[in-house]
Amino acid sequence: MKLNKILLLSTIVISLLNSCTEKHFADSEILLDGAWRVKTSDSIKYSTSAYEDSTWIEIDEQKPLDVQGFRDYDGIVWYRYHVVIPSSVKNKAVMKKISFHLGQIDDSDRFYLNGHLIGSNGELGLNPADSLKSFAQVSRVYEMDINDKRILWDRENTIAIRVVDFGGGLGMNSPAFITTSHIKLRNLLSTSFNTKWKFIMADSINFSREDYDDKKWTIIDAGQEWETAGFPDYDGYAWYRQCFDVPKSLTKYFTDQTVLEFNLGKIDDYDQVYLNGQLIGENNKDIHSLKQDLNNNFKKGNSWANTPRRYRISVDDPRFHRHSSNLIAIRVFDSGGGGGMIERPGSVKIVSPDEQLLLDYSKFLSINKANKLDTVVLIKNRASSSFTGSVSYSFWKKKTKELFAVGASRIVLKPMDSTWFRISVPQTLDELHFSFKVSDAKDAVLISERKNIPFVLKN
Structure with a gap:
């Protein structure tokens, strides 16, 4: 390394401080x-x-x-x-x-x-x-x-x-x-599904529709094979349906960036999940496009029976009813043996911002072409919807708490898109703290993290 203007203060161990x-x-x-x-x-x-x-x-x-x-x-x-x-x-x-x-x-x-x-x-x-x-x-x-x-x-x-x-x-x-506490929300805000579902052993795209009349369907307890619930020796297609409301205890925390996660437990063998008549996921994979056609490609390959199903959708997605009841319909195909929703479904919960956005510090410190030290942060959008917001950073002198340098930038990330954020470290004889924040489009702070810069940079 040619960087001779760095005086090492201690072993190069980067510690996350989450503070200011x-x-x-x-x-x-x-x-x-x-x-x-x-x-x-x-x-x-x-x-x-x-x-x-x-x-x-x-x-x-x-x-x-x-x-x-x-x-x-x-x-x-x-x-x-x-x-x-x-x-x-x-x-x-x-x-x-x-x-x-x-x-x-x-x-x-x-x-x-x-x-x-x-x-x-x-x-x-x-x-x-x-x-x-x-x-x-x-x-x-x-x-x-x-x-x-x-x-x-x-x-x-x-x-x-x-x-x-x-x-x-x-x-x-x-x-x-x-x-x-806007940083760690996981498991704090959720509403549980009813354990009893409407159930039918048949197959039709109409079963996904909100206006479909399911009054004659059987009531079944989820969390067990349908064979043990009174439907022995059945292999093939079946549907589960349930209406649910998202309580005000959740909706009052909704923002433009809020993402919901549906935890449906294990399903034997294959599944397609419809929300208000629109497909949102199959075999633990989110579906982002609006489509309603019935296809059988989802039942190819190995069984997904041992995989807990989790599907995510933005509260601003037109497939989700933000201010009224929602209908979830699950199409299941069982190829043999036990079948159905074999694990009791969990909940609908607000996904924590730090679950939606991944900050990667694996290349946090690097030397640029000008032989100066850079801080590098990778930001990845793991949500099923686009993210619009901003990132901001600050350098602080550890001893005096003096603000040393600041900067900010707007970002737009499509689903699963990522971007690198690179900042040159200012030269100073003081030990520095580095603070990094991600905010939504309304400037509400979603993630706030802080690191030590384990060097003093000489002039």
Whole structure:
């Protein structure tokens, strides 16, 4: 490598921080760095806002206490931190949640906010089964409702963490930050299918239509072979139908970029899934084009009986009724043995933005033709609909929290399309943080990530 202007600070290990600075970064995130204090004794009063901690020892929360003057100490230690949480954070809380990301803590912990216990991971003496169990490899994330009265908006909040160490490393060792919970939504918002479906052993494209009268169909419990549900020795075509409503608890979170996932469980052997008369998927593959014709090509090849079926569709797709009931119709072909919806269908859920958009940092640091360091991020749209939005980046000086360089660009990605985003790293003698965000067309932040630049770039 010819890049002689790079001074290596440490081993080149890129760590994802998912954070930002308190004073200068976007309203949706607050970095909790510097001004952490610790004390190696134990009292519940340490959790309260009124307690005076000015005499406590200041430490770096990103390093274990073992290397900060607490070598060979095992036992209980308290961390405290004071932070003002601006009410503007609420405007960025798409999911009406706020998360406290504390990183890994060695070994167990209890997390308090303003004297109130919010959550814990193990605790010596509280649960005998966990007394000697280390949670050192668990990344701590404690979530609260955005309207929780224990949060003091536009006022100072006291974070207190009671840590118990059983030996070896001690305490916090990762960056800590607060963010609105718009990043990790998977499995949080969903509505379940009814276990009972309309069922018929026949085959017609009319069975997919919304106006088809299925009152004479049999009611069957999904989650078992149709042979065990009273239809023995049958191989061939059959249809399942069910109407469902998407509750307001889901629709209130819909945006132009929202994608729904239908989890239908395992189906033996082959399937085609219709939504409101239109084909949306077959054999676990999404269908993006609008077509309604009945074809039998889907039952070729090996059986899909052991594959859970998941199909995705945008809420803006004309095949989905955003403001009224929807009809799902499943055409099944069984080639022999057991057949049907052999696993109980799960739910319709909102797909997390980080499941829709893939950020690839495998080429995060590279040397360009001008012999300068670049940051490179691959963005891939894994959704069944196009994505329109923007990406933005910021460089921050780690010690001073000073904003060093910024940039932004609009992006349009078709389904399964991808693009590289390349940024030259500014030259400076300061250690830098790099922040990268992806926002939708309405500038709501979908994904926010942060990395260390493990070099100082000389002039």
